[in-house]
Amino acid sequence: MSEEMGNVLTFSELRKKQKKEDKQEDLLELDDSFLLRASNYFQQKKDTEGESREYNNARRVLDKIISLREEKIVKKARLSSNTGIDTSDMNLLPEEQELFRDMKNSFNNHHSKIDRKVESTEKGLSKQEEKNEEEIKTEVSEEASEEVEEKDTEDEVENDDSKESKEGYTYVKIKSGVPEFMGTDLEAYGPFEAGEEIEVPDDNAEILINRGNAESLEG
Numbered sequence: 001m002s003e004e005m006g007n008v009l010t011f012s013e014l015r016k017k018q019k020k021e022d023k024q025e026d027l028l029e030l031d032d033s034f035l036l037r038a039s040n041y042f043q044q045k046k047d048t049e050g051e052s053r054e055y056n057n058a059r060r061v062l063d064k065i066i067s068l069r070e071e072k073i074v075k076k077a078r079l080s081s082n083t084g085i086d087t088s089d090m091n092l093l094p095e096e097q098e099l100f101r102d103m104k105n106s107f108n109n110h111h112s113k114i115d116r117k118v119e120s121t122e123k124g125l126s127k128q129e130e131k132n133e134e135e136i137k138t139e140v141s142e143e144a145s146e147e148v149e150e151k152d153t154e155d156e157v158e159n160d161d162s163k164e165s166k167e168g169y170t171y172v173k174i175k176s177g178v179p180e181f182m183g184t185d186l187e188a189y190g191p192f193e194a195g196e197e198i199e200v201p202d203d204n205a206e207i208l209i210n211r212g213n214a215e216s217l218e219g
Helices: 011-023 034-049 053-083 094-124 127-149 151-158 202-210
Strands: 169-174 197-201 214-216
Touching: 011 053, 034 053, 053 094, 169 202, 197 202, 202 214
Parallel strands: none
Antiparallel strands: 169 197, 169 214
């Protein structure tokens, strides 16, 4: 049994692994027992304290680690589908092996469908189809001209003081200096100076606004 397997998982260790996973391109090497240790850690926190602040923060950190690894697995699966690279050194957890295989097979099937479609199109292309392609190009050109004419209208919309943020985030304008802080999405924000317009998680935006450090820019 490795030293890591014998140790009790801590919030500090989770945070360190999340930061490393976020910084490096390849999958972080984790012990095969990592998810089991995480499960034991969460169960302990539930049994002794209920769903405490540490428990909730730790779950968000673990979710972030898993999300980062899933994004890398998708990239690796796509690369493996194109090149057939060796997967032995990818640092996949046992639970991630099946996901990688499924993603690779999906990419292989997708590529096969594309190849068949392209080959079929090349063989069956007629003069009428070529004519249709020219008509499509003409329509695209006309649409491009219309887009240029509408540019002034779009610029007016973009210059509007109100902004629309993505779900779970709010645009605010800083009214007084704000030091660096960690958002509820576990990302670092700041420091900010008065006058800056930023997008932060909803909970953090509410805190800044209530403290008088910022004002909402949402329309």
